[in-house]
Amino acid sequence: MSQLQARDLTRSYGRTPALRGVTLDVDEGEIVAVTGPSGCGKSTLLHCLAGILRPDAGEVIWRGERLDTQPEAARSRLRRTEFGVLFQFGQLVAELTAAENVALPLLLAGTGRRAARETALSWLERFGVAELADVRPGEMSGGQQQRCATARSLVTGPRVLFADEPTGALDTLTGEQVLTTLVRLAREQRTSVVLVTHEPRIAAYADREVTLRDGAVEHSGLELNVPSTGGAR
Amino acid sequence: MNSGRVSTPHVLLGLLATGDKHGYELKRAHDERLPQARPLAFGQVYATLSRMQRDGLVTVAGQERDGGPDRTTYALTGEGRAALDRWLNDVEPPYPYVTSTLLAKMAVALLVADVDRVRACLAAQRQAHTARLRELTVLKHAPSATLDDVVAADFAIAHLDADLKWLATTLSRVADWHREVRHEPAPGP
Numbered sequence: 001m002s003q004l005q006a007r008d009l010t011r012s013y014g015r016t017p018a019l020r021g022v023t024l025d026v027d028e029g030e031i032v033a034v035t036g037p038s039g040c041g042k043s044t045l046l047h048c049l050a051g052i053l054r055p056d057a058g059e060v061i062w063r064g065e066r067l068d069t070q071p072e073a074a075r076s077r078l079r080r081t082e083f084g085v086l087f088q089f090g091q092l093v094a095e096l097t098a099a100e101n102v103a104l105p106l107l108l109a110g111t112g113r114r115a116a117r118e119t120a121l122s123w124l125e126r127f128g129v130a131e132l133a134d135v136r137p138g139e140m141s142g143g144q145q146q147r148c149a150t151a152r153s154l155v156t157g158p159r160v161l162f163a164d165e166p167t168g169a170l171d172t173l174t175g176e177q178v179l180t181t182l183v184r185l186a187r188e189q190r191t192s193v194v195l196v197t198h199e200p201r202i203a204a205y206a207d208r209e210v211t212l213r214d215g216a217v218e219h220s221g222l223e224l225n226v227p228s229t230g231g232a233r
Numbered sequence: 234m235n236s237g238r239v240s241t242p243h244v245l246l247g248l249l250a251t252g253d254k255h256g257y258e259l260k261r262a263h264d265e266r267l268p269q270a271r272p273l274a275f276g277q278v279y280a281t282l283s284r285m286q287r288d289g290l291v292t293v294a295g296q297e298r299d300g301g302p303d304r305t306t307y308a309l310t311g312e313g314r315a316a317l318d319r320w321l322n323d324v325e326p327p328y329p330y331v332t333s334t335l336l337a338k339m340a341v342a343l344l345v346a347d348v349d350r351v352r353a354c355l356a357a358q359r360q361a362h363t364a365r366l367r368e369l370t371v372l373k374h375a376p377s378a379t380l381d382d383v384v385a386a387d388f389a390i391a392h393l394d395a396d397l398k399w400l401a402t403t404l405s406r407v408a409d410w411h412r413e414v415r416h417e418p419a420p421g422p
Contacts, residue, residue, distance in 0.1 A: 037401065037405055180374065199394070200362075200363065200366055200393070200394050200397035200398065200401075201366065201370070201390055201391075201393075201394040203363075204363070204366045204367045204369075204370040204390075205370060209363065219356070219360075
């Protein structure tokens, strides 16, 4: 079922249009890649869908209700509880260890300290960085930081993960490892993913690819026939 | 035609679509249009032309002899035009080694086709490449995939990824070029 919908979204920065009537549906558990050249509106679309930015016109509908018209407090709550956000560079809190970083969204959502740490450790393990639990970001490689950031973005079991060039700063192999783990775990917990990328090889992991050009959808579709039992590993 | 080598007959058809030419002009136009390709040998030009004439794709438009060697001018026939159109419309199977055919086709498309046609060619090709890239990505992550499979898939994926970036860039370039051309005033006398 379509749980997140964009209807005819328009957004400008000053006089520069970034989105010019974009319509997009994201189904439950679906992984949608948003591709296109720099400046085509990919990130603006992602920020509108995640309730970070408000569109100038059009609607964002989350599970049947308008998202874009809700006050910032409500949108911010939604981002803490239902959404996960992941960017190109990890944005880990420099003063916190890996385990503390990953536990942070759980603590903000009201989980107890001990339970939050245990869950955080299990997620670090899933991303193969359990040994970094008590290490701070400054002592990690870029790939290690991004594994921790990805674990943190999924730790609350969000319904939607918004990932903006999540492998953009990583080498091919590290990027592939982070992405395949992300995709596998998202599929396991039926998290939808909106994956913004300009890399065709990264977009190929999605169920569907939507290409933007000059703020409009140029191409939508290209269903990937992933075996329904398996999924990408 | 899927071997990854440039299809000389179709390139010649494309060159003749811009006007009648004799063998030497065709050779020169070919080498200019495809500077990265191996220069065409005269023998190959004439052998190809005579096969194409036999098949009804080209016809002799005239013969002149001003002191020098015999110069036969060739013209595209309706059938030749149709063969060229079929070739331009056919999507190249996205194997890693077809890059040169792909490039030759786009070069010819830019030469003979209007901008919408070129963009349609590029978009269709991008779709075929994307579909193949996705197939390989699934294959590569199949539980049964061996290291050899993964390494081979990586190779093909890297080439397809590069081709796809090139196709996207070319689509943007053609769009920019078209915009520029439309907004430019007509050249003066």
